[in-house]
Structures are given as structure tokens and as C-alpha cells.
Ligand SMILES: [Fe+2]
């Protein structure tokens with residue numbers, strides 16, 4: 001596999017929390033791509049390709065990352081009999097609600113972005129909606145990711161036994177194997193690399 005100088009090595013499934021943090025970095029990066037495209041308002045070949053990649057990423061990896069947290073990490077943490085977990089329950093509920101809000105915004109961005117790619121142009125009104133949805137998402141994700149990385153993930157790393165973390169990693173691997181993504185997409189290529 002070619003390695004680019006400066007690339008961070010892919011986290012592996014035995015370290016699920018690191019893997020989730022890598023997902024956060026990709027979410028942040030692709031949100032900045034969407035912001036840049038919305039501000040540009042026109043698609044040349046490079047921005048069109050960047051929009052295609054960002055839409056593919058969020059269509060596949062966004063819901064799967066939420067599932068990693070809601071169906072694997074949060075339940076494992078909730079099962080811990082610990083006062084700190086009891087205090088974090090409300091936060092985990094709020095994080096799950098934010099996932100649902102973010103998914104609605106992703107659907108709108110996807111709809112507008114796909115239409116933009118198909119037509120090669122976007123109306124002023126749709127561009128305004130696109131930009132508003134992207135900025136709202138950034139406003140949701142910034143504190144959301146901070147709460148996960150500063151409160152929930154450290155608690156999980158502290159309390160969950162190694163076998164539970166490995167089990168979470170296996171669930172994450174199975175999710176990706178079940179849905180590797182559109183053939184040729186950057187997501188599916190990355191997945192093949194990290195599972196090889
Ligand atoms: Fe989350």
C-alpha cells in the first residue's frame with residue numbers, strides 16, 4: 001500500500017475509540033469541504049469531485065459512526081455500574097438526539113448536493129439552503145464532538161474492560177463489512193485498506 005509522508009496510520013479495530021476519533025477528524029474535514037464549496041457557489045472539476053467525495057462520505061459513514069456510538073459504545077458504557085456513568089447518561093441521550101438532528105441536515109445537504117452535481121449549477125435559493133444547513137451542522141458537531149472526546153470517550157477508556165472494547169471494535173468491523181460503500185468511492189477504498 002502506498003504511504004504518503006505525513007499520513008497518520010489508520011487506527012485498528014482493536015482500538016475502537018481511536019477509530020471513532022479518526023471518524024471525527026474526517027467529519028470535520030468534510031464539513032470544511034462543504035463550507036468551501038457552498039462559498040464558492042460554482043463547481044469546477046476539482047470542487048465537483050470534492051463534493052462527490054463529501055456526499056459519499058456522509059451518506060455512508062455518518063450514520064454508521066452514529067450507530068457505532070448509539071448501538072455499541074453508549075450501551076456498553078450504560079451497562080457499567082458507576083456513578084460517573086449515571087451522571088453521563090443525560091449527555092449520551094442528548095448526543096443521540098443530536099445525531100437525529102444532524103441526519104436530517106445531512107439528508108437536505110445530500111438532496112441539494114446531488115441536484116447540484118446533476119445539473120452542474122445551483123439556484124441562489126438552494127445555495128442559501130445548502131450553506132445554512134452546512135453552518136448549522138458545524139454548529140452542532142463542534143460541541144458534540146468536544147463532549148464525546150472530552151467526556152464520553154475518556155470515561156469509556158477508563159471504565160470499559162479490554163474485552164468489551166475489542167467487542168465494540170468487532171461490531172464496528174462487522175458494520176463496515178456489511179456495507180462497504182459505493183464501488184470506487186474513497187470510503188470503500190479506505191475500508192478495504194484498513195481491513196486488509
Ligand atoms: Fe456522536
Ligand SMILES: [Fe+2]
Pocket residue numbers: 020024065069145148
Ligand atoms: Fe462521534
